[in-house]
Amino acid sequence: ADVKKIAVIAGDGIGPEVVGEALKVLKKTEELYGYQFETTHGLFGGIAIDEKGTPLPQETLDICKAADAVLLGAVGGPKWDNNSKELRPETGLLGIRKALGLFSNIRPANVFDCLKEASTLKPEVLEGTDLIVVRELTGGIYFGEKFRRQGAHGEEAVDTCVYNVVEVERIVRQGFEIARTRRKKLASVDKANVLETSRLWREVVNRIAPEYPDVELEHVLVDNCAMQLLRRPSSFDVIVTENMFGDIISDEAAMLTGSIGMLSSASLGEGAFGLYEPVHGSAPDIAGQGISNPIATILSVALMFRLTFGYHEAAQAIEDAVKSVLDAGHRTGDIAVDKSKAIGTTEMGDLIVAAI
C-alpha cells in the first residue's frame, strides 16, 4: 500500500494539544479512506533548545527530510525570548524553511460565515472575503547578510535584502498558477518606488504576466496594500509578495477575517513536499489547560491532503466536518461569544472526528 510518511513536530505551548487532535483526524481518515500514514515525531523550537541545546536538531531535520510532509504545531514562548539568536525558537523556524527549501508560504485568509461577527471589520465590508497570500519564504532581508560594525556615528547594524530573478520567478509563477485555479486575480505587492529588489520583482512579474493572459494582474505598493486590505478586502484573490512584506500583509489579512484561530498555512518547495501549520502561535498563556482551538491545525491536515497527497475527497470531508461542528454552535473559548458555553480542545477534536 501507499504509505505516506508524516513528520510530526508538536513544538511548544499549545502545539502538542492541537497537534494531538489533528492526529486523531489523520487516524479517522485512515479508517474511512484506507490511507496509511506513518508518523515520526521530532523535537523542535523551545523544547528542542531545552532538551537538545538547539532549536532545530539534526535528527529532526532528518525526520523531516525522510517524510512526505511535515505537520507543525507552534513554537516559541517567553521562556526563550531573551536567549541569544542561536538559542531562539524562531531561528529554528528560519532554519527549517531554508534547509527544506520551502520557498513558498501559502496563507489563505477566508471568512467563516458563522464567525463573521468575530472580526473587527463591518460584516458588509468583509462579505465575500476569501484571499490567499503567497509569500516568498527563503529569500529577502530574512536571509541576507546581517552584521554589526563601527561607523562614523558609533555602532551600526546592517541587514541585506537580496533577490535574484530565479527566486522571484518561481514564487511569482506560483502566484499566477494559484490565481488561475481561483478567481483569476493576482495582486503583486512591492515597494518599487523605493527598493531595487522591488524593481527587479516588478520586472519579473511584468515579464511573466503575458504567459497568464487569463489572470488579471495589479501591482500594489505595500503601504497601499495595507490600506486596501482594510478598505476592500473582498476584492483581493491572490496576493504574491516577498518575504518581509508577506509577513506583515498575511498577518493583517488573517486578523481582518476574524478567523485567526482557524487559519492554516502551507510552506512548499519544489515538488509535492510541504510543511503545514496553523497560523496562530504557541499561546503560552493558555497552554496545558486543554482550552486551545485545534481547528487551524486540523485544517492544516486538510491542506496537506490537498496540496501534498492529492486526497481531495478527504480534505473536503475534513473541511465540511469543521463547518458542520461550527454550524451546530460548538465553540472553543477563543471563538465563543458566550465563554461559559465554550468546549475544550479534545471535545472539539472529537466532535470534528465524529463528523467526518
Next chain:
Amino acid sequence: ADVKKIAVIAGDGIGPEVVGEALKVLKKTEELYGYQFETTHGLFGGIAIDEKGTPLPQETLDICKAADAVLLGAVGGPKWDNNSKELRPETGLLGIRKALGLFSNIRPANVFDCLKEASTLKPEVLEGTDLIVVRELTGGIYFGEKFRRQGAHGEEAVDTCVYNVVEVERIVRQGFEIARTRRKKLASVDKANVLETSRLWREVVNRIAPEYPDVELEHVLVDNCAMQLLRRPSSFDVIVTENMFGDIISDEAAMLTGSIGMLSSASLGEGAFGLYEPVHGSAPDIAGQGISNPIATILSVALMFRLTFGYHEAAQAIEDAVKSVLDAGHRTGDIAVDKSKAIGTTEMGDLIVAAI
C-alpha cells in the same frame, strides 16, 4: 515684526487646489492674530520634472532651506510613473527629506466623531482611537546602498538596511517625548526576532527607557502590530518605528480611522523647522474638478502652527473651525454619505475660514 517664512510647494494633482485653501487659512490668521507670513512658491514633483527636468530643483531646495517651515500639497501621478528613477516624483520626496534632515515623520491617526461611520471597522472597536505614528524618515532600507549584480542564478538586486545608534536614539527619544505629552504609552515596533537592525533598535529603546519611567513601553513585532492595530486600535498611543515599517503601519493606521482625507503629517528635523503635508496623495483622477477635500492640508497648517511656530491658540482655532463645519454637516465628496449634497473644495475652504 516676527515674519515667518513659509515655503509653499503645491505639487501635482489636487495639490494646488488643497494648498490654495490652506493659504486662505494662513491669511485669515494673519488678520485675526496679527501674524505675518511670507510665502515663497517652489516647483516640486511631477510638475518640476516637466518644467525643470528634475523632481527637486536646487531652487526649490534653496527656498525650503531659507524658510521656517514648508507646506507641501501632494506629488506624483500616472504621467511620471514609468519614468526612470531620477525622473520620478518619489525621488524628489526622498531627496527633500534627506536634504532637509527630516528624520522624523509624525503621523497622527485619530477618529473624527462625525466620520466614524466612514471607517470599515466597527464603531465600537474604533471608539477612542487616537494614536500617533512616529516614523524614522531618513535611514533604513530607503537610503541604504542599492544595486544590481550578476549572481550564480542570474541577475540579482540588493537593498541595504542600515541604522546607527545615533539615528535610532534620536527618533526613539522623540517617541518617548511625544508619549509623555499624551497618554504616556509607547509601542516600539520592530522585527527583532529576524533583523539585526531591529535588534540594535530594541537595545537602544531598552537603554533609553529608564529615562522615561513615566512612559509605559511595549515592544511589538511588526507583523503583530499589523494585527493589533485591527484588534485593539484604541489601545495604542504613540508608535515609534523605523522607516519601512512606519510606511506600512502608518498607512494602515490612517485607513482604519476612516479619516484618510482628513489626516495631516509633519516631518521634522533638529530644531523647529518642519515640512507639513496631508497624508492623502495627489489623487490625479479628481484633480482640477474642484471637488477635493482641503481639510487635511488645512489641518497641516494647524500642525505647523503648533510644532514649528508655537501658535497654539490659532492652531486650536483652526481645528475647532474644521470640527464645527463638519458638525454642521458640510462634506466634500470623499466623506459625504449623500454625494449629491457634497460641496466643493473652495466652498469647504471658505466655510472653514469663516468659522475661524
